[in-house]
Amino acid sequence: MLKKERHDFIMRQINLHNRVLTSDLVQLLAVSEDTIRRDLQELVDEGKLFKVHGGALSKSYHSSFDDSTVYARDSKISIAKKATSLVKDGMVVLTGGGTTILEFVKQLPQNLEATFFTISPLVAVELAKYDNIEVILIGGLFSKNSQITYGGQVITQLSEIKADLCMMGTSAIHPSDGLTDTYWEINQLKKAMIACSKKTAVLCISEKLDISLRLKVCPIENISFLITELDEAHDALAGYRVKELNIL
Amino acid sequence: MLKKERHDFIMRQINLHNRVLTSDLVQLLAVSEDTIRRDLQELVDEGKLFKVHGGALSKSYHSSFDDSTVYARDSKISIAKKATSLVKDGMVVLTGGGTTILEFVKQLPQNLEATFFTISPLVAVELAKYDNIEVILIGGLFSKNSQITYGGQVITQLSEIKADLCMMGTSAIHPSDGLTDTYWEINQLKKAMIACSKKTAVLCISEKLDISLRLKVCPIENISFLITELDEAHDALAGYRVKELNIL
DNA sequence: CGTGTTTATGCGGTTTTGTGCAATTTAATG
DNA sequence: CATTAAATTGCACAAAACCGCATAAACACG
Structure with missing residues (x-):
């Protein structure tokens, strides 16, 4: 499985569920935790998602519940x-x-x-x-x-x-x-x-x-x-x- | 459940009811009291809510409390x-x-x-x-x-x-x-x-x-x-x- | 082809973070 | 002021993240 494919897969999961767990991805994609973490980090750098301890959240999810009074x-x-x-x-x-x-x-x-x-x-x-x-x-x-x-x-x-x-x-x-x-x-x-x-x-x-x-x-x-x-x-x-x- | 998700959940409850009880959150989120208390403390540190004995209150609620001006x-x-x-x-x-x-x-x-x-x-x-x-x-x-x-x-x-x-x-x-x-x-x-x-x-x-x-x-x-x-x-x-x- | 370089991945050890438990202190209430 | 509920504190443990290094495949180029 190519890196780009993994990234796409992760983004699909995120858009579907608004969230994703590192451990799930390890299983689903059959790669090491480090690889997943690096993938997530790269997606963060591209501004496509939001990383938290244990996994990642979709950006829109994050923004919708944050203090919407001032947000953006x-x-x-x-x-x-x-x-x-x-x-x-x-x-x-x-x-x-x-x-x-x-x-x-x-x-x-x-x-x-x-x-x-x-x-x-x-x-x-x-x-x-x-x-x-x-x-x-x-x-x-x-x-x-x-x-x-x-x-x-x-x-x-x-x-x-x-x-x-x-x-x-x-x-x-x-x-x-x-x-x-x-x-x-x-x-x-x-x-x-x-x-x-x-x-x-x-x-x-x-x-x-x-x-x-x-x-x-x-x-x-x-x-x-x-x-x-x-x-x-x-x-x-x-x-x-x-x-x-x-x-x- | 990720910590960030809990925080968002708590903020939603606060925005909805202007208040939230520690004990309710323990039940709803199925974690220990300590975790909830830490969550609340962190949200306080972020300035998103107001902590009181037994739970927490929304910030806006607290500030808009003095509508005693309202007639009768x-x-x-x-x-x-x-x-x-x-x-x-x-x-x-x-x-x-x-x-x-x-x-x-x-x-x-x-x-x-x-x-x-x-x-x-x-x-x-x-x-x-x-x-x-x-x-x-x-x-x-x-x-x-x-x-x-x-x-x-x-x-x-x-x-x-x-x-x-x-x-x-x-x-x-x-x-x-x-x-x-x-x-x-x-x-x-x-x-x-x-x-x-x-x-x-x-x-x-x-x-x-x-x-x-x-x-x-x-x-x-x-x-x-x-x-x-x-x-x-x-x-x-x-x-x-x-x-x-x-x-x- | 060979050799040096880049890129992607995994592994071991260390550090950080999240969580729960127990003991103690603090607040609320009658 | 005594009783109870809640908050705090310190500690322990596990999971996750991080760091450096090793490996190997992919690539570049003379």
Whole structure:
């Protein structure tokens, strides 16, 4: 087994389970602990994962539970500012939840006149601060982890609306695998959100680029805008330059 | 389980409940008390939480503790505590919005097992901190003033549920005029909420007693419980002592 | 081909880290 | 102020990580 193959194998495990134990890898790959450790160290150097005593964790996993209040806030603000340029007076916008979306809402121009549908109570509360925005909160089961509504009722309601633009956060995006997610319910939700919107914008911190998770939401061709904190000419975005997708 | 994973788990619990008990963590994570204590100590060193005898508290909780500025907070807490006695395991509860209801939710027992419907996003977020409570947020137009959902869609959804108990705040209550309100939409909403619940409890600061507003919601006979910060034998409650209405 | 160089891997010994146990000290409560 | 629960401390042990070295395969080049 070649080193590169081992690395790929490890990354697949990480993306699948968010974690991996050194001892497991020793067994699965039938090499010595030292080799595994060196492999992990190299992947760390490439910035692809996070090493801990006993194994390694995925980067996204790490970031999602860390103090999300401050984590990568600057990047998120810069993404949010770019995103506001897509919203014009009179639009009907559908939003998901998450800190990036919340930041986007905070950056909206004060006098914007628009209609917003959202599945996030926190986003709704934030939107309510704008006088000329009509806010419709889509109700349903409330998820304790992601602080959004989900489930069949939400999907049904989504099927009844037609939005000009859908703004959503990302778990992972990959040039060939497209938008992916770990949880079935969230996956279904995102599909429904994209389906009921004319255009979809994905707000995405650069570290979530080139990652794919278990469940596929849609190919990148189904997305209209990819918004990251990077400059639009940045190399990391090369794989995403397809006709349908505008990068900003 | 890796140490980092435990730390993340603990932080999730803290963010969810604002608090965590050492003994609970010992059970949930299946490690010794010592390990948990060391974990907590390390998180303290990282400045992520606040350690106390018996467990730990969230930092934000500690700092935002002095919201004694909130109007009549003591009265509302005392009302909230009384109100929790009405909720039993297995119940389906419907709640409105407002600071009194929010306080009520905060006072619920940690291990309560129940289903809550609510029209208030803030209440939903607070309820989500309880592991064994299922939260359903009723969606619709979002009111900027009262921070609740309202409108036809909400009423339709309410007509489809059947709750054991409805908890609502009060604008005004009067012995002969009953429950009244100023706004048409809120009035309709309250009617619908009462209609779909077997019993209704009204949480009411004493200063809202003996007031009547323009629009009538229902007579006091349609309410099952009136909860104020006053002693149940207090004179101010004399006019409300009717057969159907329990005062506490 | 041979020889020197790089790269990948494994092995032994040492150091660090994580965890639990027992004894003691400290806090909470009636 | 006595009783109990929780926290602290020091210690022991095992697992994991680290370091240096040896080996060998892959590669480069005259």
